[in-house]
Amino acid sequence: MLLNHRLLALALLLSGTALSAQTAPPAPAAAPAAQEQGDELVVDVEGGISAPLGIAIPAMPTVAVASTPAGRTDELGRQLAQIVTSDLRNSGLFKPTSQLKDVAFGEVTAPTFDYWASASASALVQGFVRANGDGTLTVGCYLYDVFSRAELARQGFVVPPSDWRRAGHKCADMVYAKLTGEGPYFDSRVVYVSETGPKGKRIKRLAIMDQDGANHRFLTNGQSIVLTPRFAPNQQTIVYMSYVGDKPAIYVYDIGSGKQRLLVNNPNLTFAPRASPDGKWVLFSMAVAGNTDLYRVSMSGGSPQRLTESPGIDTGGSYSPDGSRIVFESDRSGGQQLYTMNADGSNQQRISFGGGRYATPVWSPRGDLIAYTRISGNFRIGIMSPAGGNEKLLTDEWQDEGPSWSPNGRVLTFYRQGRGGSGKADLWSVDLTGVNERRIATPLDGSDPGWGPLRP
Amino acid sequence: MARLTTTILLGTALLATAACSKKRPEVLPPAPGGEVGSGTGQAGDGFAPGSRGDFERSVTSNTINFALDSYDIDARARSILDTQAQWLARYPNVPITLEGHADERGTREYNLALGDRRANATKNYLAGRGINPARISTISYGKERPVALGSDESSWAQNRRAVTIVLN
Numbered sequence: 347m348l349l350n351h352r353l354l355a356l357a358l359l360l361s362g363t364a365l366s367a368q369t370a371p372p373a374p375a376a377a378p379a380a381q382e383q384g385d386e387l388v389v390d391v392e393g394g395i396s397a398p399l400g401i402a403i404p405a406m407p408t409v410a411v412a413s414t415p416a417g418r419t420d421e422l423g424r425q426l427a428q429i430v431t432s433d434l435r436n437s438g439l440f441k442p443t444s445q446l447k448d449v450a451f452g453e454v455t456a457p458t459f460d461y462w463a464s465a466s467a468s469a470l471v472q473g474f475v476r477a478n479g480d481g482t483l484t485v486g487c488y489l490y491d492v493f494s495r496a497e498l499a500r501q502g503f504v505v506p507p508s509d510w511r512r513a514g515h516k517c518a519d520m521v522y523a524k525l526t527g528e529g530p531y532f533d534s535r536v537v538y539v540s541e542t543g544p545k546g547k548r549i550k551r552l553a554i555m556d557q558d559g560a561n562h563r564f565l566t567n568g569q570s571i572v573l574t575p576r577f578a579p580n581q582q583t584i585v586y587m588s589y590v591g592d593k594p595a596i597y598v599y600d601i602g603s604g605k606q607r608l609l610v611n612n613p614n615l616t617f618a619p620r621a622s623p624d625g626k627w628v629l630f631s632m633a634v635a636g637n638t639d640l641y642r643v644s645m646s647g648g649s650p651q652r653l654t655e656s657p658g659i660d661t662g663g664s665y666s667p668d669g670s671r672i673v674f675e676s677d678r679s680g681g682q683q684l685y686t687m688n689a690d691g692s693n694q695q696r697i698s699f700g701g702g703r704y705a706t707p708v709w710s711p712r713g714d715l716i717a718y719t720r721i722s723g724n725f726r727i728g729i730m731s732p733a734g735g736n737e738k739l740l741t742d743e744w745q746d747e748g749p750s751w752s753p754n755g756r757v758l759t760f761y762r763q764g765r766g767g768s769g770k771a772d773l774w775s776v777d778l779t780g781v782n783e784r785r786i787a788t789p790l791d792g793s794d795p796g797w798g799p800l801r802p
Numbered sequence: 803m804a805r806l807t808t809t810i811l812l813g814t815a816l817l818a819t820a821a822c823s824k825k826r827p828e829v830l831p832p833a834p835g836g837e838v839g840s841g842t843g844q845a846g847d848g849f850a851p852g853s854r855g856d857f858e859r860s861v862t863s864n865t866i867n868f869a870l871d872s873y874d875i876d877a878r879a880r881s882i883l884d885t886q887a888q889w890l891a892r893y894p895n896v897p898i899t900l901e902g903h904a905d906e907r908g909t910r911e912y913n914l915a916l917g918d919r920r921a922n923a924t925k926n927y928l929a930g931r932g933i934n935p936a937r938i939s940t941i942s943y944g945k946e947r948p949v950a951l952g953s954d955e956s957s958w959a960q961n962r963r964a965v966t967i968v969l970n
Contacts (some may be wrong), residue, residue, distance in 0.1 A: 544951075545948060545951045546947065546948055546949065546951055547947065548946070571943075571946055573910060573914075573946075574910065574911065592941065594914070594941065594942065615914065615915075615918050615941075615942055617911060617914050617915075618911040618914075631911065631915065633914075633915055633918040633919075633922075633942070635922055636873070636918060636919045636921075636922030636923060636926075637919075638915040638918065638919075659912060659915040659916065659919070661911045661912060661914075661915055662909070662911050662912070675912070677912075681871070682909070682912060705909040705911075705912055706909050706911065719909055721907075721908075721909070725907075725909075744953075745906075745907075747909055747910065748909070748910065763906065765953040766951075766952065766953050767951040767952060767953075769951070794910070
């Protein structure tokens with residue numbers, strides 16, 4: 347379950363191999379007549395002006411019903427379709443139809459387009475589930491343009507039964523990427539801080555889950571405060587802060603072994619850890635005699651290198667996707683504002699100039715935006731260009747804080763702190779339009795989400 | 803963390819006990835062996851001299867407060883810290899921890915740094931009053947441990963604080 351979650355994503359040519367025996371007619375040839383450039387089935391991801399795209403995702407039939415450790419293949423087919431449906435709906439860009447019908451196995455590659463057109467579906471996702479002799483599962487995933495009757499994409503995924511949900515996310519990612527032109531993001535995980543207990547003494551546990559909340563797992567037991575976890579690019583390492591032993595410091599946690607180690611062994615407060623895009627470094631903050639600066643240290647530990655030397659609080663650093671630049675916050679001007687610099691600390695430039703304060707900057711994995719917390723009355727999640735300017739606020743509640751990017755740079759997760767004595771906090775997500783704001787369900791309260799990279 | 807909180811609660815319990823015992827000191831017989839700290843002239847109230855209970859009974863407060871996003875030690879804080887410095891001078895071997903805290907209306911990481919600033923400003927003031935800084939450790943809790951649970955100015959003012967914890 348832990349280490350060898352290798353998803354074997356095969357670009358199977360299913361018509362030639364896996365399905366050849368059972369499927370009657372091959373997929374109809376893509377109808378070239380209707381496919382002029384301007385008529386292509388695409389989803390508008392920018393404006394949020396156009397309505398979500400109608401899409402049908404019927405239950406995936408199975409070749410032959412078989413029992414697997416994950417359940418019966420016919421039941422898995424139903425649940426996989428639900429995973430794809432939920433992912434696409436939550437993106438805000440698709441409107442899955444409820445007018446579904448059973449799809450026979452042979453129909454997977456020969457859709458009844460007339461029916462789906464009558465069900466308000468412009469796009470159709472079909473698939474199948476098969477239990478393989480070696481204990482793995484194969485999930486086939488096909489995307490069709492209903493009106494042109496054309497197949498747009500197909501992929502097959504071979505997974506161990508424990509990873510069956512990932513096949514659904516991979517299928518949804520294929521559909522999303524093909525129809526939006528954006529990068530995929532559904533097959534990813536979130537690490538965060540699970541919270542419970544009274545406001546004055548919250549119990550905080552490190553927890554990890556799939557992007558959609560499934561496969562939730564606690565990683566620490568709550569005896570020590572834990573804060574601000576972030577994934578390293580290897581998917582297996584989490585950097586975070588813990589108060590274990592009443593010595594608040596940064597720890598490196600290995601998901602596979604459950605072991606952790608202290609990153610910087612010195613008496614100063616170390617916090618705000620972020621892995622570099624190549625996974626070799628950890629950017630962090632260290633407070634020395636009341637003055638906080640940014641440092642970096644090798645992921646394996648050793649001596650930190652100091653990057654900033656301002657008399658003030660420099661924290662919240664985040665690398666650009668190519669690792670050459672860093673965005674951070676500093677109160678050197680009198681209040682928290684955003685700055686960028688080269689990865690070695692040179693060329694420091696202020697990029698935020700609006701009223702109020704700016705905090706917790708995070709560089710988009712696409713490189714084109716900085717997300718942040720804007721403090722001016724309410725705490726709001728906003729975005730701006732890395733050079734400054736083009737500011738847009740995406741949320742407006744009493745206290746939204748700590749954005750973290752989806753792997754494709756189109757969605758942000760953050761936490762929303764409740765007002766008053768309960769101390770309640772929840773995880774939320776919002777997309778770049780600011781329209782599609784959703785709460786992410788967690789078993790207890792949640793804060794400090796860190797969205798991990800797309801899984802291989 | 804759990805241990806620290808337990809000891810804080812224990813200190814509170816001792817204070818409560820002290821408050822009760824103060825009402826009837828005359829009828830109590832002298833505590834056997836309770837004369838160790840008589841040199842301070844403050845024995846007999848149930849606290850071992852140099853203990854946390856003794857500290858908290860002797861000083862104006864174990865807590866000082868700060869203005870919004872500030873770590874300045876103002877006049878009221880100075881007068882409180884002066885009473886702490888007097889007590890600390892009397893027990894030169896007692897180590898202390900200074901906790902720095904912030905209110906909830908700041909971002910988490912900034913508040914960790916701000917709490918550290920407040921703890922260190924307090925440490926520097928006590929050092930300036932002659933207390934050996936080697937006796938003083940600091941810890942920042944940022945906004946993680948509020949004492950007042952409301953989301954209002956009064957609660958936030960109480961939560962912007964530095965607390966002196968005697969480690970005896």
